[in-house]
Every structure is written in structure tokens, then in C-alpha cells.
Amino acid sequence: xxxxxxxxxxxxxxxxxxxxxxxxxxxxxxxxxxxxxxxxxxxxxxxxxxxxxxxxxxxxxxxxxxxxxxxxxxxxxxxxxxxxxxxxxxxxxxxxxxxxxxxxxxxxxxxxxxxxxxxxxxxxxxxxxxxxxxxxxxxxxxxxxxxxxxxxxxxxxxxxxxxxxxxxxxxxxxxxxxxxxxxxxxxxxxxxxxxxxxxxxxxxxxxxxxxxxxxxxxxxxxxxxxxxxxxxxxxxxxxxxxxxxxxxxxxxxxxxxxxxxxxxxxx
Amino acid sequence: xxxxxxxxxxxxxxxxxxxxxxxxxxxxxxxxxxxxxxxxxxxxxxxxxxxxxxxxxxxxxxxxxxxxxxxxxxxxxxxxxxxxxxxxxxxxxxxxxxxxxxxxxxxxxxxxxxxxxxxxxxxxxxxxxxxxxxxxxxxxxxxxxxxxxxxxxxxxxxxxxxxxxxxxxxxxxxxxxxxxxxxxxxxxxxxxxxxxxxxxxxxxxxxxxxxxxxxxxx
Numbered sequence: 001x002x003x004x005x006x007x008x009x010x011x012x013x014x015x016x017x018x019x020x021x022x023x024x025x026x027x028x029x030x031x032x033x034x035x036x037x038x039x040x041x042x043x044x045x046x047x048x049x050x051x052x053x054x055x056x057x058x059x060x061x062x063x064x065x066x067x068x069x070x071x072x073x074x075x076x077x078x079x080x081x082x083x084x085x086x087x088x089x090x091x092x093x094x095x096x097x098x099x100x101x102x103x104x105x106x107x108x109x110x111x112x113x114x115x116x117x118x119x120x121x122x123x124x125x126x127x128x129x130x131x132x133x134x135x136x137x138x139x140x141x142x143x144x145x146x147x148x149x150x151x152x153x154x155x156x157x158x159x160x161x162x163x164x165x166x167x168x169x170x171x172x173x174x175x176x177x178x179x180x181x182x183x184x185x186x187x188x189x190x191x192x193x194x195x196x197x198x199x200x201x202x203x204x205x206x207x208x209x210x211x212x213x214x215x216x217x218x219x220x221x222x223x224x225x226x227x228x229x230x231x232x233x234x235x236x237x238x239x240x241x242x243x244x245x246x247x248x249x250x251x252x253x254x255x256x257x258x259x260x261x262x263x264x265x266x267x
Numbered sequence: 268x269x270x271x272x273x274x275x276x277x278x279x280x281x282x283x284x285x286x287x288x289x290x291x292x293x294x295x296x297x298x299x300x301x302x303x304x305x306x307x308x309x310x311x312x313x314x315x316x317x318x319x320x321x322x323x324x325x326x327x328x329x330x331x332x333x334x335x336x337x338x339x340x341x342x343x344x345x346x347x348x349x350x351x352x353x354x355x356x357x358x359x360x361x362x363x364x365x366x367x368x369x370x371x372x373x374x375x376x377x378x379x380x381x382x383x384x385x386x387x388x389x390x391x392x393x394x395x396x397x398x399x400x401x402x403x404x405x406x407x408x409x410x411x412x413x414x415x416x417x418x419x420x421x422x423x424x425x426x427x428x429x430x431x432x433x434x435x436x437x438x439x440x441x442x443x444x445x446x447x448x449x450x451x452x453x454x455x456x457x458x459x460x461x462x463x464x465x466x467x468x469x470x471x472x473x474x475x476x477x478x479x480x481x482x483x484x485x
Binding site: 024035102105108266 | 278279316319320321322323335337338345346348349353356357358360361362363
């Protein structure tokens with residue numbers, strides 16, 4: 001039924017409307033960002049792919065990885081793909097409401113839908129880039145297939161959950177204070193070298209391992225690498241800790257979104 | 268039926284919250300056409316957004332037992348980078364309607380020709396309004412919310428709009444907000460006046476008209 005209300009009616013009906021709205025927003029976002037020019041929406045994963053490819057080649061040449069017996073190609077691909085996943089999601093959600101204010105004239109468009117559609121797009125791009133690059137490098141023999149594919153998928157989903165909940169929390173918080181926008185970029189930049197993208201925890205001096213393991217994304221990266229080439233190094237992770245952080249962030253994200261949703265004024 | 272009960276709305280300002288609407292009560296029955304008069308800044312647009320559910324009241328309740336449109340003939344709800352056609356597709360997807368069924372009618376009604384496939388950024392103001400109105404007519408609602416006079420295009424186009432909205436859809440409820448009493452008188456059965464955040468209801472059009480004019484002079 002066109003024009004149905006989300007506030008009145010069953011939960012199932014609400015979910016149906018929300019799925020429709022997110023789908024519409026998602027496709028609109030693809031058209032707005034990539035349009036119909038040259039390769040169009042393929043940029044969605046070609047762009048992150050180029051990043052990862054560049055970093056992989058650079059690291060392979062420079063032999064980053066602390067001179068250990070680490071397979072450098074899967075090390076670089078897992079590390080940099082993971083960064084793309086958790087770093088780009090918040091960037092897309094911070095300040096996301098303002099350019100979409102005119103859409104809020106449509107009752108069924110909620111702040112959360114705007115975030116979810118953008119996160120879906122970002123997550124898909126990073127995932128397709130990760131998969132495509134892995135397949136290419138495996139097929140040309142630069143790296144071995146993952147030792148445990150389910151573990152890789154599990155770790156990837158945990159990182160996506162972390163990225164998404166952090167993104168929604170920061171996005172919703174940025175509607176309340178401009179400081180978020182100002183501080184996120186330097187923070188993300190500083191977190192990058194600490195996030196486990198360019199090192200494995202085992203190579204960190206024993207005294208500092210304890211500190212870097214406070215960063216939740218490191219657990220995800222280590223978990224993914226354990227699934228990829230776990231027989232080649234000692235992985236350090238605590239997925240229970242990461243799940244707790246993710247859950248906490250999710251609750252904060254939901255609370256903050258509910259708080260700002262009441263105050264949004266369509267343009 | 269749509270019912271507003273004791274609806275108040277405040278907006279934050281640097282000097283503390285500003286009261287826009289103060290305990291507004293309003294009932295819209297199926298098929299009823301209500302005009303709401305008010306000067307610039309009286310809270311007309313806020314009221315219509317609250318009726319439509321695009322905004323939430325600071326206090327009070329809005330019950331909606333029939334579907335309400337978004338504020339009509341509003342041209343801002345477009346992505347300027349997208350083509351007119353892509354904007355149509357977005358609205359259709361969002362409301363669960365097949366865009367293919369409506370492409371021809373929007374094409375005919377908006378008279379945009381090849382521009383329907385061009386980015387909205389390149390449209391003139393008139394073209395935007397024509398597209399906005401054409402897209403509004405693709406989704407059916409029980410109650411149409413009309414913000415300000417639909418002053419779209421030339422006389423012939425206005426005639427077409429009038430036919431689409433007031434003749435083809437004469438069975439629907441409508442809420443029309445305007446600062447133009449003539450327009451309200453022409454299209455509505457009863458009128459209310461928004462003044463000082465409060466809504467004043469009147470039984471006849473003339474009473475509303477007199478009250479509004481008296482307050483205009485203040």
C-alpha cells in the first residue's frame with residue numbers, strides 16, 4: 001500500500017517498509033556517487049581495490065613485515081582491506097544527515113535508514129575489493145588460498161560490525177557537535193599504524209602487546225590472518241572482547257540515533 | 268482520519284527554545300478540505316510537516332488513520348545530480364510502486380521531453396516544479412498536504428494541475444496552507460488561522476477570512 005505509515009501497523013509491516021526505503025536509498029546513493037559515466041558503479045570496488053593493490057605492491061617491494069617468514073601478499077591484503085572497512089564507514093556517516101535533509105520530508109525515511117544504506121554500500125565495496133583481489137592473487141600464485149575460509153568470513157563480519165556501529169555512533173554524535181568531524185580525520189590517521197594493518201601483534205615487544213590489544217580492530221585483523229595463514233605465525237586475539245566492544249558501541253549508536261532523530265528538521 | 272491533540276513544537280535558538288506551535292488541536296476527516304491561513308513565519312510549514320510525520324512534535328500526539336502525502340509541489344526533495352527519471356525511480360521504489368508504470372505519465376505531464384533524462388541541476392525553476400508536481404501525482408494518498416499555493420508554470424499548466432488535484436482527486440482529504448485567502452476560499456470547505464502559535468477554528472469561511480485580515484493589520 002503506497003504511503004503507508006511506519007508508526008502505525010505491525011512490526012513486520014514496519015520492517016517491510018524499512019527494507020524498501022533502504023533499498024531505494026541504496027540505489028540512489030550508487031547513482032549519486034557513481035552515476036552512469038565510464039565504469040559507473042564498478043568504482044564501488046575498483047577504487048578500494050586500487051588502494052589495496054598499491055599498498056600491497058609497495059609493501060611487497062619494501063619487505064615490510066619485520067623480516068619474518070610472513071607471506072607478504074596476504075598480509076598486506078588482509079591488513080589494508082580491514083582498514084578500508086572500519087575507517088571508511090565512519091567517514092561516510094559523519095555529517096550524512098545534512099545532504100539528505102530534503103528526503104526527510106518523506107515520513108518513512110529515518111536517520112537510521114540513511115546510515116544503513118550508506119554502510120551497506122561501503123561494506124559491499126570493501127568486501128568485493130577484498131574478494132576480487134584475493135581471487136586474483138590466488139589465481140596467479142602470489143598467495144595461497146585461506147587455510148580456514150569460515151574463520152576469514154567470521155573475522156570480516158566482526159570488523160564490519162565494529163565499523164558499522166562505530167560509524168553510526170560517530171555519525172549520530174556529529175549531528176550534535178561539530179567536534180566529531182574535526183577530530184575523526186586525525187584520529188583515524190593516527191589509529192591506522194596502530195590498527196594492526198602493518199604489523200602482527202606477535203612482532204610487538206611483549207610489554208606493548210597488552211596495550212595494542214585494547215584496540216578492538218586488531219583482534220579482527222589477527223583473527224582474519226589466523227584464518228588465512230595461521231600456520232605461519234602466532235595470532236593473538238580475543239573475539240569475546242571484540243564482541244563486547246561492538247555490542248557496547250551498537251547500544252550507544254542506537255541511543256544516540258534515537259536522540260537526534262527526534263530533533264531533525266527537514267530543510 | 269488524522270488527529271492532532273495538544274501538539275506543541277519548539278525549535279532551539281541561541282536565545283533558548285522558540286515556541287512555534289502551542290497546543291494545536293486539529294482533526295482532518297476523510298475527504299475534507301481544510302485551509303490553514305497564516306502569515307510568513309506563523310508555523311504553517313511546521314504544522315504541515317507534523318501532520319505528514321516528517322517531524323515529531325515536542326509534546327502532544329499525532330494519530331494517523333489514513334495515509335498522508337509529503338508536502339506537495341515541493342521541489343527541494345530532489346537529488347540535483349540525478350536525472351528527473353532517476354528521481355522518479357527513487358520515489359517510486361520508496362513507496363513500493365513500479366516506476367515503469369509511471370514513466371509515461373510523468374513524461375506527458377511534466378512536458379520535460381528529453382530533459383527527463385538530464386540531471387535536475389540543469390533544470391529551470393519552472394521545470395523543477397513541473398517535475399515535482401508530476402512525481403507527486405504518481406503516489407496515491409488519502410490526504411494530500413499542500414504547502415503554499417501551487418504556483419507552477421504558466422496558466423495552462425496550472426489548469427492541468429488543478430484538474431489532477433482538485434477534480435480527479437476530489438474525494439481525497441486535503442490540507443492547504445497559504446497566506447493567500449483567495450486561494451483557500453476557492454479550494455477549501457473550511458479554514459483555520461494560525462496566529463501566535465495557536466490555531467483558531469471557524470465555522471464559516473467568511474469568519475476565518477475576517478479574523479485573518481484583522482490580524483494582518485496588527
